[in-house]
Amino acid sequence: MTDWIALARARGLDIPEQAVERIAPSLASLEEGFRPLLAKLEFSGEPAITLSESAVLAK
Amino acid sequence: MNIEQAAAKLRAREISAVELARESLRIIGELQPKLNAFITVTSELALEQAKRADEELARGVDRGPLHGIPYALKDVFSTRGIRTTLGSKIFADHVPESDCAVYEKLTAAGAVLMGKTGMQEFAYGITCNNPHFGPIRNPHDPERIPGGSSGGSGVAVAAGMVFFAMGSDTGGSIRNPAAYCGCVGLKPTSGRVSRFGVLPLDFSLDHMGPLTRTARDAGLVLNALAGHDERDDTSSRQPVADYAGSGGSLAGRRIGIPENFFQDRLSPEVAAAFQAAVARAESAGAKLVRFRTPDPAEINLVSRVILMSEASALMEPYLHRRDDFGADVLALFDQGRLLSATDYVNAQRLRRVMQKEWSKVWDSVDCLFTPTAPIVAPRIGESHVEIAGAPEDVRLASTRFVRAFNVLGWPAISIPLPSAGLPIGLQIVGAPFAETEVLWFGGAMEALPSL
Numbered sequence: 001m002t003d004w005i006a007l008a009r010a011r012g013l014d015i016p017e018q019a020v021e022r023i024a025p026s027l028a029s030l031e032e033g034f035r036p037l038l039a040k041l042e043f044s045g046e047p048a049i050t051l052s053e054s055a056v057l058a059k
Numbered sequence: 060m061n062i063e064q065a066a067a068k069l070r071a072r073e074i075s076a077v078e079l080a081r082e083s084l085r086i087i088g089e090l091q092p093k094l095n096a097f098i099t100v101t102s103e104l105a106l107e108q109a110k111r112a113d114e115e116l117a118r119g120v121d122r123g124p125l126h127g128i129p130y131a132l133k134d135v136f137s138t139r140g141i142r143t144t145l146g147s148k149i150f151a152d153h154v155p156e157s158d159c160a161v162y163e164k165l166t167a168a169g170a171v172l173m174g175k176t177g178m179q180e181f182a183y184g185i186t187c188n189n190p191h192f193g194p195i196r197n198p199h200d201p202e203r204i205p206g207g208s209s210g211g212s213g214v215a216v217a218a219g220m221v222f223f224a225m226g227s228d229t230g231g232s233i234r235n236p237a238a239y240c241g242c243v244g245l246k247p248t249s250g251r252v253s254r255f256g257v258l259p260l261d262f263s264l265d266h267m268g269p270l271t272r273t274a275r276d277a278g279l280v281l282n283a284l285a286g287h288d289e290r291d292d293t294s295s296r297q298p299v300a301d302y303a304g305s306g307g308s309l310a311g312r313r314i315g316i317p318e319n320f321f322q323d324r325l326s327p328e329v330a331a332a333f334q335a336a337v338a339r340a341e342s343a344g345a346k347l348v349r350f351r352t353p354d355p356a357e358i359n360l361v362s363r364v365i366l367m368s369e370a371s372a373l374m375e376p377y378l379h380r381r382d383d384f385g386a387d388v389l390a391l392f393d394q395g396r397l398l399s400a401t402d403y404v405n406a407q408r409l410r411r412v413m414q415k416e417w418s419k420v421w422d423s424v425d426c427l428f429t430p431t432a433p434i435v436a437p438r439i440g441e442s443h444v445e446i447a448g449a450p451e452d453v454r455l456a457s458t459r460f461v462r463a464f465n466v467l468g469w470p471a472i473s474i475p476l477p478s479a480g481l482p483i484g485l486q487i488v489g490a491p492f493a494e495t496e497v498l499w500f501g502g503a504m505e506a507l508p509s510l
Binding site: 004023027033034037038040 | 263356357360361363364378379381389390393394396397398402404405406407408409410411412414
């Protein structure tokens, strides 16, 4: 289980500890639901983000 | 009166655009102190644009059905010289130097801008209990929220201040206020309406669309907005259609009724209104196809990871000004900062997997019907509501049935259902770029007796 307070501190985020404590249950619940979904991913599955034509052509 | 009726009166010279604008300003003046729908009212500009609309019509210049029609823009749409706040203290004095594509197109269509509507701070949430501009109030019960984040737009349309208003929808922010305020709200397919010049919340999930009084009105507005815009990388080159078609029978049309998830944990009044609508469609000859969708709870998790990651990345330069944010949105931005880059990329990979899984739905149905929200508008200040005996977070409950369709990018509309009490919305979802279908079904349901 992720220690969100330690994580915020390690990343140098300016989020007060009390604020992290308040959001920790929501993050933990999100993490608990999200992690098992990764089993759906195939190794070569690409993200639904595409490099735009205009970015390729940008001068 | 709806857009179509007002447009007919304008052309018959029964009313002028200036008279319509003055009446709109009168209603705004009367209701704004009670409902707080607007952040900025553009009275002078409105009368100027209305005068020009009348002069053009007199000269035989007719820009179409929106010519001379009063409307409003949510305060995310950039308007040159008019402050565009995102409902925030951070952007409270932001005055754009150029117009967004939506405003350009509506101006070209001759519509008359009455002002910029209030919203959830940064469009991030659904209560519209805005700490900087005050709470926006539901016209059906001012002690209740209008829904959001396009709450001011929903109120402005439902209370008769304007004929239509534009909203943005990242996880239901057009459809939810439409459901809670009792008007129509259309989220078009991803890429259908240009996002150029709109202050974003989330690059992957933001959609722009109208809130109106009827489905046909939503089609008339979409007719003015749809089309490719090379200034928006996500803008689609799919051909546009006439979105304002109407008439026809539901007989034989296949309506998908998901039996999982979308029927779970509904308030009794929403369950009754939804079942009555389904029964009415069936008695009009529609073929009901009851089936199970892939799990929307999973797609909602993907939506949250993408939204929180992108929104926090966007706001990173401002997040050191913690006192300038409302507590609710700051908590969401903080959560996004604690997610990992790996989680974000994997959420986008899952999005593609889920788009493929869900696309099979269209083998057997022409549209989907679901409730827009499982509850009616909660009271201002409530953070949780009790549904079927269990407490649920107001934001998560309100967006439970809508946010999947932002991840999928599919078009979806909310239309009001008959209700003896507070408004209740029916969500109609279509295949990608099938806005004509979604609007047609919306119009067909509106036309049924007692709807």
